[in-house]
Amino acid sequence: MSAATAPALLVEDVAVEFKTASGTYLALQGIDIEIPQGGFTTLLGPSGCGKSTLLRTIADIIAPTRGTLNLFGQTPREARLDGAFGFVFQDPVLLPWRTCLENVALPLQVAKVPRVERTERARAMLALVGLEGFEDRMPSQISGGMARRVAIARALVLSPRILFLDEPFNGLDELRRRQLNEELQRIWLESGTTAILVTHNVSEAVFMSDRVLVMGRNPGRIIADETISLPRPRTQDLTRASEFLEYEDRLTSLLTDAYRGLDD
Numbered sequence: 001m002s003a004a005t006a007p008a009l010l011v012e013d014v015a016v017e018f019k020t021a022s023g024t025y026l027a028l029q030g031i032d033i034e035i036p037q038g039g040f041t042t043l044l045g046p047s048g049c050g051k052s053t054l055l056r057t058i059a060d061i062i063a064p065t066r067g068t069l070n071l072f073g074q075t076p077r078e079a080r081l082d083g084a085f086g087f088v089f090q091d092p093v094l095l096p097w098r099t100c101l102e103n104v105a106l107p108l109q110v111a112k113v114p115r116v117e118r119t120e121r122a123r124a125m126l127a128l129v130g131l132e133g134f135e136d137r138m139p140s141q142i143s144g145g146m147a148r149r150v151a152i153a154r155a156l157v158l159s160p161r162i163l164f165l166d167e168p169f170n171g172l173d174e175l176r177r178r179q180l181n182e183e184l185q186r187i188w189l190e191s192g193t194t195a196i197l198v199t200h201n202v203s204e205a206v207f208m209s210d211r212v213l214v215m216g217r218n219p220g221r222i223i224a225d226e227t228i229s230l231p232r233p234r235t236q237d238l239t240r241a242s243e244f245l246e247y248e249d250r251l252t253s254l255l256t257d258a259y260r261g262l263d264d
């Protein structure tokens with residue numbers, strides 16, 4: 001299968017164990033996922049179910065204890081070395097001594113892209129995330145929401161084939177998060193990349209996703225695979241529509257089951 005037609009992600013029978021002081025902890029077990037290219041998929045689950053561990057295993061940060069993973073027909077390591085990944089973490093971690101433009105240009109600098117081209121590309125990415133005019137601001141001079149956008153621009157600047165988002169709007173107030181969800185949807189639609197989001201927020205999962213994989217815990221596993229068939233671009237008006245609320249109810253009930261699993 002060629003890279004153009006291979007699934008964006010193929011995960012087969014993956015398990016992850018951590019060695020801890022009190023013994024071995026089984027964080028993930030029996031994970032099977034196939035994601036075609038181009039979609040927006042969310043991993044939704046209660047705190048501690050292994051969402052970040054799964055995302056990090058896919059992104060070659062954690063090695064699986066068993067099973068195999070493939071991205072566009074490559075191993076996670078090959079895909080990472082090929083520059084296929086963009087990663088947005090919970091904390092935007094911008095370098096405080098570099099301007100917004102210089103922060104976005106950093107991956108291009110590491111990739112040894114010439115200065116004129118990297119400035120041009122970083123400027124275009126900042127414009128894409130709605131931060132035209134903020135190029136020369138330092139991270140201390142922008143809001144938390146703007147810092148998240150800079151982090152998204154930085155993750156997209158090398159045109160990755162897959163974008164990983166690990167609770168990128170964690171800690172922001174609900175209104176700001178909703179605005180940024182709308183922005184992220186626009187950016188994702190324009191970039192045409194495959195995206196995988198980690199969240200424990202049901203409304204965010206419904207708003208953003210084509211598909212939601214609900215995770216349970218002890219051990220971390222996938223307990224439901226839900227398709228979200230709502231038209232795009234989605235707007236805040238849609239969040240009040242009955243179809244949206246029905247998806248929210250369905251995912252909330254699955255999440256409640258997943259939380260209950262904790263007490264078993």
Ligand SMILES: Nc1ncnc2c1ncn2[C@@H]1O[C@H](COP(=O)(O)OP(=O)(O)OP(=O)(O)O)[C@@H](O)[C@H]1O
Binds near residue numbers: 050052054
């Ligand atoms: N390096 C590690 N060593 C030992 N245990 C770990 C390690 N990393 C994660 N864990 C454990 O694995 C489980 C899953 O953690 P993970 O961070 O993936 O969950 P999560 O679903 O992303 O949670 P949250 O939503 O709170 O971020 C937790 O019980 C966590 O304590």
